[in-house]
Amino acid sequence: MFDVQAARKQFPALARTQDGRPVAYFDGPGGTQVPAAVIEAMTRVLEEGVSNLGGDFASSRFAHEITESARRAIADMFGAASPEEIVFGQNMTSLTFSVSRALARTWRPGDRIVVTSLDHDANVTPWRLAAADRGVAVDMARFDSDTYRLEVESVERVLTDRTRLVAVTHASNALGTIPDVAGIVEVAHAAGALVYVDAVHYAPHGPIDVRAIGADFLVASAYKFHGPHTGALYGRAELLEELEAYKVRPAPDTGAEKWETGTQSFESLAGVAAAVDYLASLGEGEDRRARILDAHAAIERHVNALSRRFLDGLGDHITLHGIPGVEGRTPTFAITCAGRTPAEVAAHLASRGLYVWEGHYYAIEPMAQLGLLDQGGAVRIGFVHTTTGEEVDRLLGALDELA
Numbered sequence: 001m002f003d004v005q006a007a008r009k010q011f012p013a014l015a016r017t018q019d020g021r022p023v024a025y026f027d028g029p030g031g032t033q034v035p036a037a038v039i040e041a042m043t044r045v046l047e048e049g050v051s052n053l054g055g056d057f058a059s060s061r062f063a064h065e066i067t068e069s070a071r072r073a074i075a076d077m078f079g080a081a082s083p084e085e086i087v088f089g090q091n092m093t094s095l096t097f098s099v100s101r102a103l104a105r106t107w108r109p110g111d112r113i114v115v116t117s118l119d120h121d122a123n124v125t126p127w128r129l130a131a132a133d134r135g136v137a138v139d140m141a142r143f144d145s146d147t148y149r150l151e152v153e154s155v156e157r158v159l160t161d162r163t164r165l166v167a168v169t170h171a172s173n174a175l176g177t178i179p180d181v182a183g184i185v186e187v188a189h190a191a192g193a194l195v196y197v198d199a200v201h202y203a204p205h206g207p208i209d210v211r212a213i214g215a216d217f218l219v220a221s222a223y224k225f226h227g228p229h230t231g232a233l234y235g236r237a238e239l240l241e242e243l244e245a246y247k248v249r250p251a252p253d254t255g256a257e258k259w260e261t262g263t264q265s266f267e268s269l270a271g272v273a274a275a276v277d278y279l280a281s282l283g284e285g286e287d288r289r290a291r292i293l294d295a296h297a298a299i300e301r302h303v304n305a306l307s308r309r310f311l312d313g314l315g316d317h318i319t320l321h322g323i324p325g326v327e328g329r330t331p332t333f334a335i336t337c338a339g340r341t342p343a344e345v346a347a348h349l350a351s352r353g354l355y356v357w358e359g360h361y362y363a364i365e366p367m368a369q370l371g372l373l374d375q376g377g378a379v380r381i382g383f384v385h386t387t388t389g390e391e392v393d394r395l396l397g398a399l400d401e402l403a
């Protein structure tokens with residue numbers, strides 16, 4: 001049994017109250033709260049004193065240790081072969097602009113790339129802009145509007161022998177759908193294309209295994225998995241080595257540092273490692289990777305129970321835009337309410353101390369395909385491992401008030 005109360009005790013932000021009652025954060029897909037261990041790790045860096053990389057003195061060596069420790073932590077979380085395959089950056093969007101520009105240098109007019117209609121715009125527009133710069137065509141693989149699933153065949157159908165890249169999400173931040181990423185990588189590789197996986201939404205919800213899925217690149221953001229606001233990118237070693245990065249002189253031109261522009265936020269990197277260690281602390285196993293995998297199995301059981309409770313309790317006035325079960329999805333639900341705009345629903349819930357997002361949350365393509373983009377989008381409700389059954393019941397009760 002996953003001990004949700006023991007986990008909650010570690011999050012100072014869960015003590016927030018409104019009108020004398022605890023608030024409930026259902027906005028995890030937009031950003032999660034952090035445990036005390038993350039706050040302490042970040043504070044410690046600033047208190048102890050940290051300098052820039054490359055000096056032969058203790059506070060500079062401290063920056064190096066923090067960076068390397070964060071690389072090892074993310075390598076364990078992503079299942080990467082080496083910490084040198086992990087690159088940090090400001091956030092997923094910035095990292096994606098950087099990699100898309102570097103990859104686009106290798107494209108030729110007449111080449112093609114594939115994006116999907118399930119993706120957050122941060123995994124669509126950087127690629128579209130890079131393609132436009134290089135005279136490269138963009139094909140769109142669409143999810144099924146009836147099943148909300150992105151089938152491997154939908155990607156396969158748009159692949160050609162000129163396709164150089166497929167950009168695909170590990171899970172939709174709007175609908176929660178988890179596509180068969182390994183299957184998509186397989187067909188993309190068979191066509192000679194590289195695959196760039198956006199795991200930002202997926203990361204807090206399931207185990208990432210870059211080697212099992214065969215991703216060439218995979219990117220996530222620590223603030224979505226109970227860490228600070230920093231992005232982390234996996235790139236296959238040969239690709240990071242052979243691609244030319246946009247960088248200044250005389251920054252390193254090998255290893256992960258080749259891809260890190262300017263000075264990183266060392267306090268955030270300490271927080272990233274602490275967030276991974278926190279996740280690992282929720283599981284058991286011989287090493288950190290094994291504990292992370294075990295933690296995810298426990299979290300999944302807990303969260304799936306919450307999702308069933310939520311789905312079973314929705315009134316007839318609520319429409320779910322997504323897979324109506326717990327398989328093949330994260331616990332992230334896009335809903336609309338008869339007779340109310342998403343903004344009205346979110347404001348009502350906020351008045352009850354229940355925090356949700358409404359609108360499109362940058363999931364422009366999914367919202368457009370479902371015809372919701374011009375209708376105010378949808379209300380997005382997200383559960384994480386600290387969500388309780390009591391919180392879900394409060395949410396259902398507040399939604400019932402809108403019937």
Ligand SMILES: Cc1ncc(COP(=O)(O)O)c(C=O)c1O
Pocket residue numbers: 029030090091092093094120122123169171172173198199200201220221231362
């Ligand atoms: C699926 C997905 N991809 C990309 C992003 C953008 O991430 P970042 O804020 O790190 O640039 C988000 C943020 O909401 C997201 O949910």
